[in-house]
Amino acid sequence: MIQKTTFIYKPGEHETEKASNSYLMSLIAFIVGLPLPIINLLATFFFYISNRKGTYFVRWHCTQALLSQFSMLFVNSFGFWWTVSIIFYSETITNHYIAYMITAIIFNLSEFIATIYTAIQTRKGIHVQWWFYGSLTHLICKP
Amino acid sequence: MKKIIFQGLLLIVLFFSTWFVLQQINWVTILRIKQTTEKTEEKLDELLWETIKTTEDENTNQLVLKSVDSLITKICNYNDIERSKIKFNVINKNEINAFAMPNGRLVIYSGLITASEKQEELAGVLCHEIAHIQLNHVMKKLIKEIGLSTLISITTGTKGSELIKETAKVLSSTSFDRGLEKEADIKAVEYLTKAEINPEHFAHFLYKINESESEIMKYLTWISTHPDSKKRAEYIIDHSKNNKVKNVPVLKDETWNKLKELVENQ
Incomplete structure (x- = not known):
């Protein structure tokens, strides 16, 4: 799922810090905006915008962080609105709902762990490429 | 790629x-989600009914209770609803009202029985309230209006009797969301059809009290808490027009007349 590869050049100290921050940004926003799934996507998006003219290493990792957040938005939004409809409307707690929420938690937790790991590795200047998101980032983010 | x-x-x-x-x-x-929900509903029902019982005059006439019970039993039996899950009480009050409470309790005001020309009209309102129970609308409404934390504090005994009275008032004199009312109406048509009771009588009842004179409006609690009764009557007709329903009365004419007579005199 997570692959350590060598980047096309060796990133400098300031680059590794910024790239690592893109993951930290999504982590902090994840904790702050837990009930509203769009918060962490927005935070990562603004970080991406502010760094879109940064070096290739920084841009690459900002893009990977943004893409991973984007897919989690769908998972979390669905779970969020399902919960709202249970609390305020006529939906009831079913096995489907609980199973969905557990699945969403598993995926969020995996993403959370992967994000922490990537933030640490990127800070050390190690290029970490995620399953699917890494390949997608390569397609979008060009040197 | x-x-x-x-x-x-x-x-x-x-x-x-x-x-x-x-x-x-x-x-x-x-x-244990079901058990926890059921326990909360049971406790709420117990507290609310105790409050209502002390402030209202309960009708304990056996003929009244048995007649209403026959209607509810038929509706339940024909719709695979567990009969023991639906409890009911009749209150001597002129208001045309009936409402559902947590834990499957139906409260019927004698004014509703008096205002119903036919047993099918009363059955229509009963079906509507049973639908609210079966579709879990009662707890949803309470959670929305009172709040989940307040409801839990009521059941754990940390809130006073004023709040219990207020909760009982929410149930008896406020309406559900428009969407939930429509859902209950459509379900009521389904229940009536399966129970061989023509839903057109229910629609007629809504039309009738919608056009009632304004001076008696103060007694029409069920209608004032269920807005757009004319519109509701229209979609009830609309939903039932394709079903050819054989109307089989539950009560004999003399029983129905006796029931009306008994509640009118109390």
């Missing part, structure tokens, strides 16, 4: 298969 699509699809498949596998576990039983 193919590799990306493959990886993306694999992630989606992984997500849905995890969800599917987890669905096979009966979480509702494991986490």
Whole structure:
């Protein structure tokens, strides 16, 4: 799922810090905006915008962080609105709902762990490429 | 590009298969969700009914109770509703009202029986209220109006009797959301049809009290808490027009007349 590869050049100290921050940004926003799934996507998006003219290493990792957040938005939004409809409307707690929420938690937790790991590795200047998101980032983010 | 699509699809498949596998576990039983909900409803019903009983005059006439029971039993039997889950009480009051409470309790005002020309009209209102119970609308309404934390504090005994009275008032004199009312109406048509009671009588009842004179409006609580009764009558007719319903009365004419006479004199 997570692959350590060598980047096309060796990133400098300031680059590794910024790239690592893109993951930290999504982590902090994840904790702050837990009930509203769009918060962490927005935070990562603004970080991406502010760094879109940064070096290739920084841009690459900002893009990977943004893409991973984007897919989690769908998972979390669905779970969020399902919960709202249970609390305020006529939906009831079913096995489907609980199973969905557990699945969403598993995926969020995996993403959370992967994000922490990537933030640490990127800070050390190690290029970490995620399953699917890494390949997608390569397609979008060009040197 | 193919590799990306493959990886993306694999992630989606992984997500849905995890969800599917987890669905096979009966979480509702494991986490005792049903039991907890039922216990809360039971306690709420107990407290609310105690409050209503002390302020209102309960009708205990056996013929009144048996007649209403026959109507409810037929509706339940023909619709696979567990009869023991539906309890009911009749209150001597001129208001044309009936409302559902937590834990499957129906409260029927004698004014509603008086205002019903035919037993099918009363059956229509009963079906509507049973639908609210079966569709879990009662607890939803209470959670929305009172709040989940307040409801729990009522059941644990940390809130006073004023709040219990207020909760009882919410149930008896405020309406459900428009969407929930429509859902209950449509379900009521289904119940009536299956129970061989023509839903047109229910629609007629709504039309009739909608056009009632303004001076008696003060007694029409059920209508004032169920807005747009004319519109409701229209979609009840609309939903039932394709079903040819054989109307089989539950009560004999003399029983129905006796029931009306008894509640009118009390």
